[in-house]
Amino acid sequence: MLQNPAADVRARLLAAAFEIARSDGADAVTTRAVCTAAGVRAPSLYHHFGDRAGLIRAVADAAFEEYFHRKDAAAAPDDGDPRARVAAGWDAHIAFARAYPGLYPAMYPASGPPPSQFERSGALLRAGFDELERAGALRPGITAALATNALRAALRGVALKVAGDPGDPGNDRTSAVVRDALIHALIADDGRDPSPSRPGPR
Structure with missing residues (x-):
């Protein structure tokens, strides 16, 4: 099979940049x-x-692809419990920030144009809350748009904190407290624990 030298050079540059960002930021x-x-x-x-x-x-877009892959692999079965579903998504996001602390800040830049995958991430989250809103699973007065904005803001803050110091032993507790408080504020009561398996991501 014929090789494309230009594509090979681009792939080498991107792989090198990805590895440098992963290890050193x-x-x-x-x-x-x-x-x-x-x-x-x-x-x-x-x-x-x-x-x-x-x-x-480009590095941030590649990081998002890895994020989507890891999140799909870690997705919990949909057992009809919206709280467990939101908790699983939260935990997968935090786990990625811990695994790729050098890359995570580049995925959510404080200034400048965001990576192209940034909007895809937000659209997927909004689609999930749209589904919960249609099912009547959100608390009265909570819309899918509000739930999306609130969760994105809180999740990004906790994830940046985790990425900044991934070895902090308090990360699991911090993540669990914010996650469960947000789920309680957004999701209607159904009598089930929002974190049925464990108090935080590992």
Whole structure:
């Protein structure tokens, strides 16, 4: 099979940048470091990604793909309990931030254009709350839009805290307290524990 040299160079650059960000954080993804690791010259990086910011966005998109893959693999069976369903999604997100602390902040930048996968993530979350709203599973006065915004804000805050210090022994408890309080505020009472298996992600 014929190889595409340009595609191979792009893949090498992206793989090098992804690994640097995974181990040392996005700030360590410099043009020089990535080109050295990939064994190519700087003009190739500019050709494929435009500039360093474009490379960082590509790394973040690759991180989102890994996130979606891990979250799908960790998805709990839908047993009809909306609280357990939201808790499982929360735990999968926090587990990713802990596993990829260097990459996570690049996925949710404080400024500049977000990665292209950012909106996909939000749309999937909104679709889940739309389904719960149609089923009457949300508390009175809580809309799918409000639930989505509240959960995204809280989840991102906790995940950034975890990514900032993934070895903190208090992370599990912090995540569980915020998660369960939010679930209680958003999901109608059904008499079931929102975290039936354990108090926090592992």
